[in-house]
Amino acid sequence: MYACALKSMSEVTKMKVTKAQVMENRARIVATASELFRERGYDGVGVADLMEAAGFTHGGFYKHFGAKADLMAEATACGIARTLAASGGVDAAGFITSYVSREHRDARGHGCTLAALCGDAARQPAAIKAEFAAGIEEMLAVLAGDGAMAGSAASRENRARLIAVLAQSIGAIMLSRACPDDAPLADEILDVCCADLLASLSQA
Amino acid sequence: MYACALKSMSEVTKMKVTKAQVMENRARIVATASELFRERGYDGVGVADLMEAAGFTHGGFYKHFGAKADLMAEATACGIARTLAASGGVDAAGFITSYVSREHRDARGHGCTLAALCGDAARQPAAIKAEFAAGIEEMLAVLAGDGAMAGSAASRENRARLIAVLAQSIGAIMLSRACPDDAPLADEILDVCCADLLASLSQA
DNA sequence: TGTACATCAGTGAACGCGCGTTCACTGATGTAC
DNA sequence: TGTACATCAGTGAACGCGCGTTCACTGATGTAC
Numbered sequence: 167m168y169a170c171a172l173k174s175m176s177e178v179t180k181m182k183v184t185k186a187q188v189m190e191n192r193a194r195i196v197a198t199a200s201e202l203f204r205e206r207g208y209d210g211v212g213v214a215d216l217m218e219a220a221g222f223t224h225g226g227f228y229k230h231f232g233a234k235a236d237l238m239a240e241a242t243a244c245g246i247a248r249t250l251a252a253s254g255g256v257d258a259a260g261f262i263t264s265y266v267s268r269e270h271r272d273a274r275g276h277g278c279t280l281a282a283l284c285g286d287a288a289r290q291p292a293a294i295k296a297e298f299a300a301g302i303e304e305m306l307a308v309l310a311g312d313g314a315m316a317g318s319a320a321s322r323e324n325r326a327r328l329i330a331v332l333a334q335s336i337g338a339i340m341l342s343r344a345c346p347d348d349a350p351l352a353d354e355i356l357d358v359c360c361a362d363l364l365a366s367l368s369q370a
Numbered sequence: 371m372y373a374c375a376l377k378s379m380s381e382v383t384k385m386k387v388t389k390a391q392v393m394e395n396r397a398r399i400v401a402t403a404s405e406l407f408r409e410r411g412y413d414g415v416g417v418a419d420l421m422e423a424a425g426f427t428h429g430g431f432y433k434h435f436g437a438k439a440d441l442m443a444e445a446t447a448c449g450i451a452r453t454l455a456a457s458g459g460v461d462a463a464g465f466i467t468s469y470v471s472r473e474h475r476d477a478r479g480h481g482c483t484l485a486a487l488c489g490d491a492a493r494q495p496a497a498i499k500a501e502f503a504a505g506i507e508e509m510l511a512v513l514a515g516d517g518a519m520a521g522s523a524a525s526r527e528n529r530a531r532l533i534a535v536l537a538q539s540i541g542a543i544m545l546s547r548a549c550p551d552d553a554p555l556a557d558e559i560l561d562v563c564c565a566d567l568l569a570s571l572s573q574a
Numbered sequence: 575t576g577t578a579c580a581t582c583a584g585t586g587a588a589c590g591c592g593c594g595t596t597c598a599c600t601g602a603t604g605t606a607c
Numbered sequence: 608t609g610t611a612c613a614t615c616a617g618t619g620a621a622c623g624c625g626c627g628t629t630c631a632c633t634g635a636t637g638t639a640c
Contacts, residue, residue: 184616222617225620229617
């Protein structure tokens with residue numbers, strides 16, 4: 167109900183409680199949406215569902231957003247940002263091992279936004295597609311180790327390899343998720359692609 | 371309207387016109403659904419939309435199918451069968467060149483069912499996921515050249531490579547489709563992955 | 575072969591339901607004095 | 608500092624709409640005689 171909002175309200179300093187609380191509530195709605203959209207797709211989450219999951223009633227939604235489509239774009243950006251934050255700080259082998267895994271496949275709501283929603287994004291308006299294109303670029307930057315030199319011939323070749331690695335990783339997760347839970351093929355796809363990607367790394 | 375059904379009715383021999391026509395109409399509904407689902411996703415196509423596109427009114431739908439979910443499973447199987455038929459008869463390089471292409475990306479309704487719907491399939495009941503798993507297996511068989519020896523160590527290694535190729539091909543199409551139409555990245559993903567896949571082929 | 579009748583694919587109005595959105599209301603915030 | 612008032616985030620009932628599904632009806636099919 168409203169308990170969640172009250173609880174977090176009490177955690178905030180009493181000064182400016184309201185304005186700060188409004189911002190916090192809004193952020194909670196976006197974060198909740200980002201998770202639910204990843205789990206059930208854009209169309210699988212209603213405004214009322216979402217607001218209830220965030221601890222509110224549905225009517226207040228339009229005090230924060232003009233329409234559901236606006237939230238979709240914002241939640242996509244939020245989800246991608248979280249995905250990027252979670253993907254940083256490891257080398258390519260570490261990324262592949264954790265990304266192309268059963269754990270990631272089975273944790274849609276907390277997993278990669280690109281993998282969870284790129285099928286849906288293809289049918290969404292340009293605002294959301296633009297978030298995806300930007301997210302892919304940022305993901306490539308994270309995979310490159312961020313500080314990599316840009317523009318040189320070596321980095322251009324490296325960029326191509328990273329795009330291929332990302333496409334295969336996302337393809338593997340998506341195909342595995344499309345199989346029944348008990349199908350051996352679901353695990354085989356992940357195992358085989360993880361091994362293939364790691365092998366291609368050690369060749370380079 | 372009904373013109374389409376009447377036209378094709380006149381093309382059939384007069385004997386058993388009705389039973390043959392019923393089967394033909396049903397097949398047309400499934401084929402139309404398979405195309406529309408690929409274009410707009412399972413949730414993006416209503417029963418009334420679908421029936422109108424097939425040349426009927428919506429009420430007759432339930433003379434053929436118990437529920438929309440039943441058609442979804444059947445249309446998925448139909449779409450995969452068409453995809454497989456279109457993918458056969460070329461070598462791996464030919465497959466990659468035509469699959470990882472702008473033409474394929476831009477022709478969702480006539481393109482690969484696995485790529486068009488695997489994002490949606492992940493959230494569908496087991497019946498549809500089972501069609502996907504079977505479809506992936508059949509696609510691997512088609513890519514292997516169909517008559518390939520099964521069970522040997524060489525074929526096991528080959529199977530692993532084919533799974534990796536399929537994952538990367540599908541991932542490339544899906545990522546490209548998630549980008550805005552005018553984003554350079556959309557084409558770059560296809561170009562880079564196509565080249566990467568062809569290069570990995572010539573290494574083996 | 576010809577006639578009367580049962581069947582059933584297809585029609586189109588109607589249904590209940592859940593969706594996104596709107597709106598009058600509330601009560602605490604935070605300002606003006 | 609204390610009091611009166613405007614603001615506005617959040618509530619919950621209500622809306623119009625499109626969805627999947629149902630149903631009484633139709634007319635041609637194809638069977639029984």
